[in-house]
Amino acid sequence: MTIDWRELVRASLxxxxxxxxxxxxxxxxxxxxxxxxxxxxxxxxIPIVFATLAQMFVLTVGDLDLGIGGFVTFVACVTVTWLxxxxxxxxxxxxxxxxxxxAVGALIELRNLPAIVVTLGMSFVWFGLAVIVLPSPGGxxxxxxxxxxxxxxxxxxxxxxAAIVIGLxxxxxxxxxxxGVVLRGAGGNPRxxxxxGWSMLRIRMTLYALAGLMGVLAGLTLAGITTSxxxxxALRYTLLSIAGAILGGSQFTGxxxxxxxxxxxxxxxxxxxxxxxxLRLNPDWQIGVQGAILILVLALRALLDRVAxxx
Amino acid sequence: MMTSKTLLAALGAVLFSTTAxxxxxxxxxxxxxxALSNNFAGNSWRQAMLKSWDEVSSQAVADGIVAEAPAFxxxxxxxxxxxxxxxxxxxxxxxxxxxNAASPTALNGAVKEACDAGVVVVSFDGIVTxxxxxxxxxxxxxMGSAQLDYLAExxxxxxxxxxxxxxAGVFVDDEIHSGIVEGVETHPQFEIVGSVHGDWTQTVAxxxxxxxxxxxxxxxxxxxxxxxxxxxxxxxxxxxRDIPLIIMGNRHDELTWWQEQRDATGYETxxxxxxxxxxxxxxxxxxxxxxxxxxxxxxxxxxLVIHQDELDYWLGQTEEGGVTNAFYTxxxxxxxxxxxxxxxxxxxxxxxx
Numbered sequence: 174m175t176i177d178w179r180e181l182v183r184a185s186l187x188x189x190x191x192x193x194x195x196x197x198x199x200x201x202x203x204x205x206x207x208x209x210x211x212x213x214x215x216x217x218x219i220p221i222v223f224a225t226l227a228q229m230f231v232l233t234v235g236d237l238d239l240g241i242g243g244f245v246t247f248v249a250c251v252t253v254t255w256l257x258x259x260x261x262x263x264x265x266x267x268x269x270x271x272x273x274x275x276a277v278g279a280l281i282e283l284r285n286l287p288a289i290v291v292t293l294g295m296s297f298v299w300f301g302l303a304v305i306v307l308p309s310p311g312g313x314x315x316x317x318x319x320x321x322x323x324x325x326x327x328x329x330x331x332x333x334x335a336a337i338v339i340g341l342x343x344x345x346x347x348x349x350x351x352x353g354v355v356l357r358g359a360g361g362n363p364r365x366x367x368x369x370g371w372s373m374l375r376i377r378m379t380l381y382a383l384a385g386l387m388g389v390l391a392g393l394t395l396a397g398i399t400t401s402x403x404x405x406x407a408l409r410y411t412l413l414s415i416a417g418a419i420l421g422g423s424q425f426t427g428x429x430x431x432x433x434x435x436x437x438x439x440x441x442x443x444x445x446x447x448x449x450x451x452l453r454l455n456p457d458w459q460i461g462v463q464g465a466i467l468i469l470v471l472a473l474r475a476l477l478d479r480v481a482x483x484x
Numbered sequence: 485m486m487t488s489k490t491l492l493a494a495l496g497a498v499l500f501s502t503t504a505x506x507x508x509x510x511x512x513x514x515x516x517x518x519a520l521s522n523n524f525a526g527n528s529w530r531q532a533m534l535k536s537w538d539e540v541s542s543q544a545v546a547d548g549i550v551a552e553a554p555a556f557x558x559x560x561x562x563x564x565x566x567x568x569x570x571x572x573x574x575x576x577x578x579x580x581x582x583x584n585a586a587s588p589t590a591l592n593g594a595v596k597e598a599c600d601a602g603v604v605v606v607s608f609d610g611i612v613t614x615x616x617x618x619x620x621x622x623x624x625x626x627m628g629s630a631q632l633d634y635l636a637e638x639x640x641x642x643x644x645x646x647x648x649x650x651x652a653g654v655f656v657d658d659e660i661h662s663g664i665v666e667g668v669e670t671h672p673q674f675e676i677v678g679s680v681h682g683d684w685t686q687t688v689a690x691x692x693x694x695x696x697x698x699x700x701x702x703x704x705x706x707x708x709x710x711x712x713x714x715x716x717x718x719x720x721x722x723x724x725r726d727i728p729l730i731i732m733g734n735r736h737d738e739l740t741w742w743q744e745q746r747d748a749t750g751y752e753t754x755x756x757x758x759x760x761x762x763x764x765x766x767x768x769x770x771x772x773x774x775x776x777x778x779x780x781x782x783x784x785x786x787x788l789v790i791h792q793d794e795l796d797y798w799l800g801q802t803e804e805g806g807v808t809n810a811f812y813t814x815x816x817x818x819x820x821x822x823x824x825x826x827x828x829x830x831x832x833x834x835x836x837x
Contacts, residue, residue: 217564309655311613399593401589406562406564406590
């Protein structure tokens with residue numbers, strides 16, 4: 174078996190991009206090269222990592238989730254209201270929300286609907302529910318949650334530790350178990366999976382439930398970091414999670430995903446904004462350049478995919 | 485040179501410690517760095533605000549008051565992005581952050597982290613609720629009630645009023661509206677006969693006012709929120725109605741129209757809004773805190789009111805297509821801090837002589 178160097182470059186793109194960004198940031202801002210520095214630089218990445226994994230689970234069956242930003246916002250709003258005031262009801266709402274996600278998966282499968290339209294519709298539902306739960310900015314995250322995201326494990330900042338653990342768990346689940354093979358196969362070749370006796374309905378519901386679980390974790394950690402919420406809190410996560418997952422090696426066509434790549438992609442998306450801030454660009458330019466970097470990275474990804482495909 | 489400066493600083497420190505809050509703090513801030521964290525740059529008001537910040541900061545750097553004071557704007561108007569921006573500013577070692585916040589609450593985590601790292605956080609316009617930060621609050625409700633006070637002075641017998649509101653669901657719209665309601669309670673001879681949402685945009689205001697006009701009795705006055713007075717005037721003209729007293733909102737087109745009408749028919753009204761240079765007050769408050777002054781955490785900023793006799797001056801201070809702006813100095817900020825600390829009303833918007 175020969176080593177396919179193009180495949181290797183493709184797989185290591187997120188790691189290379191992350192390394193390049195870190196080196197550039199440390200060079201621009203040596204203060205970042207410390208425990209406290211890395212903590213400040215990366216602590217907002219934890220919810221983005223969860224949201225990106227949620228997106229990746231949906232991408233696994235070849236769907237696209239345009240509702241994840243609204244969902245994370247909704248969860249954050251529940252966290253600062255119900256979960257703080259009546260924990261039992263709060264937990265029930267969050268469990269129901271995950272079930273709701275699975276139901277969306279079932280609806281898409283049963284009615285054969287385009288996921289992009291259904292999830293776009295759901296994004297307005299989640300946003301509407303968030304406004305009902307928290308009509309004006311405020312609320313207070315439960316203290317235990319604030320304490321949890323402010324943990325200072327010795328030697329390694331929480332965000333990095335979390336990224337490693339989440340990445341490895343995702344990798345084990347999706348790449349190293351027989352269930353993972355079936356889930357991925359459902360995106361790659363649904364007909365073969367159905368012929369082998371697996372239920373596409375159950376597979377889609379499982380993946381959407383996993384996405385819902387990741388979305389809940391993203392909302393909880395985000396509310397822990399911000400200590401309160403508003404109904405526009407995480408709408409940007411939809412774009413960030415798609416960009417992070419694609420940068421990390423997932424494909425829109427489904428079947429081909431990489432949990433570790435997605436985690437690295439999420440970190441790159443988090444750091445790209447910091448990098449621009451450290452560059453001291455004129456505010457008028459910062460806005461444009463951030464979008465340009467996003468397009469550049471995704472174009473590079475597409476180019477590598479095309480090169481790898483021309484074997 | 486160096487010694488005299490140090491002496492002066494020492495003298496200032498002594499003066500400061502003896503007279504407590506009554507003096508401008510003269511502690512040395514020449515090596516310190518202040519950042520502006522801004523959440524949005526997409527309209528003329530914010531553009532003017534960034535320009536005002538640039539004016540005050542480049543002058544302060546040239547005068548050796550601070551080492552640097554750059555502005556940072558997030559790409560999208562999102563709290564998560566601004567929280568990351570604030571954390572980056574802490575990392576970059578800024579001594580103070582002047583903040584126009586995307587959310588009054590969702591940045592509290594990042595603001596607390598800044599305070600814990602010893603960074604002074606001063607919020608203005610879009611303020612934050614975290615207690616460790618300073619707030620320069622704009623009296624939006626006062627902006628509403630002041631309009632009714634003016635009308636009561638002009639028309640003691642009262643009359644029918646049309647209200648043009650802003651963007652539905654936005655905090656500022658609610659605040660100004662509550663001030664107008666309060667003003668009508670104080671002056672019950674006025675009655676609100678109609679209300680539309682003009683979204684602070686002339687074209688929207690014109691369309692909405694045109695729509696409601698046929699249903700209204702004679703209108704004696706129009707109360708507004710800014711960016712809607714010119715559109716309202718156009719709607720009245722198109723309907724062939726007499727143009728009532730329309731309160732203006734310091735936009736260039738509104739003031740120009742008012743000037744034309746004044747010269748042609750002696751039209752009288754008033755105009756009021758917030759000066760984008762409020763960022764400069766944020767700068768000076770941060771500088772004063774860094775210099776060692778005790779500053780109350782909740783400060784107030786007056787609205788910029790234009791009366792009939794000042795129209796020509798203020799129109800000269802207004803860029804075409806923009807909003808009337810002012811220039812806030814350290815001395816003015818000092819007076820404002822003192823007034824707030826003493827519980828008195830804040831000084832009016834400064835004019836250049």
